[in-house]
Amino acid sequence: MNDLDWKQPALIGGLIVGILSAVPGISAVNLCCCAWALLGGIVAVKLTIGRSQRPIKTSEGAQIGAAAGLIGAVIFCIVAIPIIVSGLMTNSSLKLMAWIAERANDPKLQQMMDEAIKQAASQTAAQRLVSSLPVLFVQAIIFCGFTVLGGLLGVALFEKRKGEFPPSQYPPNYPPADYPPPPGGQGGWPQS
């Protein structure tokens, strides 16, 4: 893993996960099984494969996916917090709660939902933030999990090389034919 250039790809994958999952509207693409998180993991692995001279192992794909997921979770929290404070993110939850309250047959449940909607609608920015932190945390963990899966899928999709080794450290015609032999007649040039 140390010989791989994975940090920049993981950052790009993390940006895809974090920003696209947090921004209302664009995040709707998550309608397909956490699509942005999967895509973030796949992109991170694809970019690493492009930069690597050797085949990427499945475990490395999972690790790169996990790194992208962690970066993505942090970015997601950073981007989502101002959106939560502004009240944009609670709208979708309120819609679902209103739908449930409308169709609930049980009057007691209806009353509870109505109260919950009223409470959620009248929350201050600080209250919204505090009440959303556990949800944000759960969502960040879910994103990490899905980016790991994306990393696994990325290796399956894009790693075509099987057991190929990186090119030799020395060029094939090393040492050059016109180069004088080493003095003393002992030792020799390193062979590739």
Next chain:
Amino acid sequence: MQIEAHITTAQPHKPVIVYAALLLVSFVWMAAIFAAPVLLADGHVLSAMVIYRGLAGICHQIPDRSFHLHGFPLAVCSRCTGIYVGFVVGLMFYPFVRSLRNQTMPSRNWLIAASLPMLIDFGGGYLGLFENTFISRVATGGLLGLAFSVYILTGMISVVQEWEVIRASRNGRAYLPPGECGKI
């Protein structure tokens, strides 16, 4: 001079543990999805809303596009439900179709082929070419979930085996894959 060989052999039960763990996690995930409407119907509003809001980041949760239980929508839409059910079904049937020790990743063409119906179903509905239905969303999602189960389980078993190799090499031991220990 005595030469001592340190050899680590692959533990044959490791793939079974990975399989069981993934199956357990998948069942818990499915249980959470189905528990949300049940909890809501039983009056446990707070617990139900934690599940609904927790999964809001990965699914649009539009009630009209979701299955209902006890009059309330599941925690994810019909397409996502199809994907997860397909994944669990795929995991359950996996040992009957393929050996758990087989670490060869199937051709990526199968994954692309399995995702095409869902992409067509989603794209056609999004562009207004045709109206997708509950059945089409569940069926195409389920097909992709089935494919995911094969790739993800194979990948996870490979990950555990590769970590075993790395751990063995760090301890200065040779690693023998399953079935090779009898040849020494």
